[in-house]
Amino acid sequence: MSTTSPAQALLLAAVLFATGMLGVLARRNLLLMLMSIEIMLNAAALAFIAAGARWHAPQGQVMFLMILSLAAAEAAIGLAIILRLHAAGRPTLDADTGNRLKG
Amino acid sequence: MPDLPFLLFSLVAAAAAIMVVTRPIAVHALLYLVVVLLALAGLFFALGAPFAAMLEIIIYAGAVMVLFVFVVMMLNLGRPDRDRERHWMAPAVWIGPSLLSGLLLAALWPALRAAPPAGPGSPTVIGPEAVGIMLYGPYVLSVELASFLLLAGLISAFHIGRDIRGTGTGTGTGTGTGDA
Amino acid sequence: MDALFLKLIVAFPLLAAAILLLSAGRMPARATCVIGTGSVGLSALMAARVATHATSPASLHVPLWSWMRVEGFSTRIAFTLDPLSLVMMLVVTFVGFLILLYACGYMRDDPDIARFFGYMTLFVAAMLVLVFSSDLLSLYIGWEGVGICSYLLIGFWHIDSANVAAARKAFIVTRIGDAAMLCGLLLLATRAGTLEIAPLLAAPPASATAAFLLLGGAVAKSAQAPLQTWLPDAMAGPTPVSALIHAATMVTAGVYLIARLHPLFAAVPAAMATVALIGLVTLLLAAGSALVQTDIKRILAYSTMSQIGYMFLALGAGAWQAAIFHLVTHAVFKALLFMAAGAVILRVHHRQDIYQMGGLARAMPGVFAAFLAGAAALAGLPLLTAGFYSKEMILQGAWHANPLLWAGALLGALATAVYIFRCIFIVFFGPRHTDPTGRTGATMALPLLCLGILALVGGWIDMPDAIAPVHLLSRLLSPLFGAPTAEGPSWLLWTGSLVPLAGVGLAWLLWRPRIRAFTPPEDAVARLARTGWGFDTLYDTLVVRPFVALGRLNQTDICDRLSDATAATARAGGRMLGRMQSGQVRRYAGWIAAGTIAALCLGAWP
The missing domain is CATH 1.20.5 (Single alpha-helices involved in coiled-coils or other helix-helix interfaces)
Structure with missing residues (x-):
């Protein structure tokens, strides 16, 4: 629309990605880890959109749509797993006990 | 120099993202995540991608977040969960991940600061x-x-x-x- | 028909061994005795049948199967019956049968009697294989077979660790010789391209090395100097074992080997001289040791060494018939002596110290008579005993080869008479120190009787012309060994007859029954002689201690350090990598992030 620089958007994407990664690495709650992954996915989407804007190409938004469907599927499965674990007797959703591979 | 709305949305998105990863209460984090998504939708507008912005709002901030909300509701989290979450978020836990994230940013920074190749001019709406x-x-x-x-x-x-x-x-x- | 019998002679003891060893001691003692003794008895009967039919010089050849056939070398398992193996076969089966019969009585109360008879029959089978083999490789099978049986039987009472140590010593010392012998065989195989005895002897390769290596095997097996130290300790085994293996048969295998391969040795004068010298040295050293021993079985053990020394002397002097003749008579009278000693030991509560016996002649006249017959034969009392004729023949041969050898042998004969009659005077005369109990059963008395008669009259198969022109054995063996040497002057015969008598007189002077009890001599020379002239100490210092020290040095596996380090590094690395596989999702995510960062860094700053 105006003088928005895609380069700035890319910088923001990097910051968001790093923040999301920080969340994935630091949080032990599976739910919060999923949210952090959503942030990282959105950072990637932002990078695509910015690149599309830079080159006046609709492919950026095509890729955004792909990421969108990916995020939807990922959220559905991830949340189903969380519910499953919760129902099976792990109400704490502690990611560090995942290596028990049981109930 | 980016214009004002762009800057605003950027700051909101970054701040909200940091809030998401630091909230001990899941619902708070979720709401901040919605804020992040809405701010990103604004950014998409600013970058000339209205279709993406709309989808971001409808599907992401709408459908996916509703899914999260439902799950949080079903988990029935309470005070013990909050206390445990605080316990898990002891300052020492953050050192390693912060280091890694900082390194990642530092690695990306010079690549992004480099002058981008000349494009076909100012952005247009797609x-x-x-x-x-x-x-x-x-x-x-x-x-x-x-x-x-x-x-x-x-x-x-x-x-x-x-x-x-x-x-x-x-x-x-x-x-x-x-x-x- | 004879071929079948020949196979059966070996097969019966082998079958009995299989049955007895597989029965695992579940069989009653009587059945064990019947199977063990019966199988060897059947072999003896068939051996007699074969011997009466096959006294013709033509030898019988029974090929069994082909062992291996490779380019330029083939070997077969085959039996040959020629005069030499005929003689050996008779000795092994008949003496073996009598000793096993004796063992039925001797070992009656042993709980492990099945194992004992299993090993004994296995030994007889292995010894027969050794004797019959027409191929040096299959002879080696028998050679090692008797070695392992000897080991098993010396350590038969394995509860006592001293017996096990004795067995191990015997095994290791003979192993040294066996290794030398194997080298010799391989050398012969490469030189001559075959190990079959007949072609080998038809064109003997004049290889001094092979002859000396084979001599090494014979020396170790026959307990000759310098590898003689195992035999006295081997007396830890049961007495029938000492009689059969360590007196009558196995220890004479060395003599048999040299006699069998005599053209090989005759072609190398140095080897012949060495054989004679070894025989002479052993015979004198062992006789000296026997003079001062206090253990009755050790006296006989040293006496065995000494007598085999005579055989080696005869071999070295080229008097092959004399060596074999002495082998036969020695098998008879030494088995007799051992069995009589065993009977004495049983009656005096398993005591073996001669100074604790004394005056036993009246308590056990039968055993005394048997021992006396054996001792007379060993001493070579003239005319009446078997030992006299065979020793006379050796003395004649030694005289022809070298008068010095003859003088040494004569000295040995004197010592022999002295030590064995010392034993008799101390054990059977004088004041009693112990009360003998029980009586010697029929199964033990019968072999004593048979061998006692044989020890007296057995020598009449071959007599000097001056007494009677009987040459049964020499003539039987002459197709193999050629005509026997001509007899020397008659004063040789006189000397040879008088020296043993002088020895008996000397023993009478020194140890005739007196009131006061005898005590073993305690001066330095006697102690040295009693311990076998310090050979054990010598080998202990020269070989055993350095070896043990080397072993202790290498206890931490110095040589393996390098490979150990490799293994340790791999293991530590694996453990480190394994620690990464913790199953912690966040750790994995962290590693992914670290990898991404590393890749980015590589991309951003090339």
Whole structure:
């Protein structure tokens, strides 16, 4: 629309990605880890959109749509797993006990 | 120099993202995540992608976040969870991940600071029509793949979420047998 | 028909061994005795049948199967019956049968009697294989077979660790010789391209090395200097074992080997001289040791060494018939002596010290008579005993080869008479120190009787012309060894007859029954002689201690350090990598992030 620089958007994407990664690495709650992954996915989407804007190409938004469907599927499965674990007797959703591979 | 709305949205998105990863209460984090998504939708507008912005709001901030909200509701989290979450978030835990994230940023920074190659000029709006033509033209295969992915996600979610014990009640910890 | 019998002679003891060893001691003692003794008895009967039919010089050849056939070398398992193996076969089966019969009585109360008879029959089978083999490789099978049986039987009472140590010593010392012998065999195989005895002897390769290596095997097996130290300790085994293996048969295998391969040795004068010298040295050293021993079985053990020394002397002097003749008579009278000693030991509560016996002649006249017959034969009392004729023949041969050898042998004969009659005077005369109990059963008395008669009259198969022109054995063996040497002057015969008598007189002077009890001599020379002239100490210092020290040095596996380090590094690395596989999702995510960063860094700053 105006003088928005895609380069700035890319910088923001990097910051968001790093923040999301920080969340994935630091949080032990599976739910919060999923949210952090959503942030990282959105950072990637932002990078695509910015690149599309830079080159006046609709492919950026095509890729955004792909990421969108990916995020939807990922959220559905991830949340189903969380519910499953919760129902099976792990109400704490502690990611560090995942290596028990049981109930 | 970016314009004001862009800067605003950027700052909101970054700040909200940091809030998301630091909130001990899941619902708060979720709401901040919605803020992040809305701010990103604004950014998409600013970058000349109204179709993406709308989808971001409708699907991401709408559908996916509602999914999260439902899950948080079903988990029935309370004070003990909050206390445990605080315990898990002791300052020492943050050192390693912060270091890694900082390193990542530092590694990306010079690559992004480098002068981008000259583009075709100032951004223009790319409407849904162009995207639609592109989607159902050269990228039709990707659309098919995405549909397969969604179908697979649907089936997996159904499979994982189904009640194994067959008691029919299966609404959470009430029927759980506890850890082995 | 004879071929079948020949196979059966070996097969019966082998079958009995299989049955007895597989029965695992579940069989009653009587059945064990019947099977063990009966199988060897059947072999003896068939051996007699074969001997009466096959006294013709033509030898019988029974090929069994082809062992291996490779380019330029083939070997077969085959039996040959020629005069030499005929003689050996008779000795092994008949003496073996009598000793096993004796063992039925001797070992009656032993709980492990099945194992004992199993090993004994296995030994007889292995010894027969050794004797019959027409191929040096299959002879080696028998050679090692008797070695392992000897080991097993010396350590028969394995509860006592001293017996096990004795067995191990015997095994290791003979193993040294066996290794030398194997080298010799391989050398012969490469030189001559065959190990079959007949072609080998038809064109003997004049290889001094092979002859000396084979001599090494014979020396170790026959307990000759310098590898003689195992035999006295081997007396830890049961007495029938000492009689059969360590007196009558196995220890004479060395003599048999040299006699069998005599053209090989005759072609190398140095080897012949060495054989004679070894025989002479052993015979004198062992006789000296026997003079001062206090253990009755050790006296006989040293006496065995000494007598085999005579055989080696005869071999070295080229008097092959004399060596074999002495082998036969020695098998008879030494088995007799051992069995009589065993009977004495049983009656005096398993005591073996001669100074604790005394005056036993009246208590056990039968055993005394048998021992006396054996002792007379060993001493070579003239005219009446078997030992006299065979020793006379050796003395004649030694005289022809070298008068010095003859003088040494004569000195040995004197010592022999002295030590064995010392034993008799101390054990059977004088005041009693112990009360003998029980009586010697029929199964033990019968072999004593048979061998006692044989020890007296057995020598009449071959007599000097001056007494009677009987040359049964020499003539039987002459197709193999050629005509026997001509007899020397008659004063040789006189000397040879008088020296043993002088020895008996000397023993009478020194140890005739007196009131006061005898005590073992305690001066330095006697102690040295009693311990076998310090050979054990010598080998202990020269070989055993350095070896043990080397072993202790290498206890931490110095040589393996390098490979150990490799293994340790791999293991530590694996453990480190394994620690990464913790199953912690966040750790994995962290590693992915670290990898991404590393890749980015590589991309951003090339």
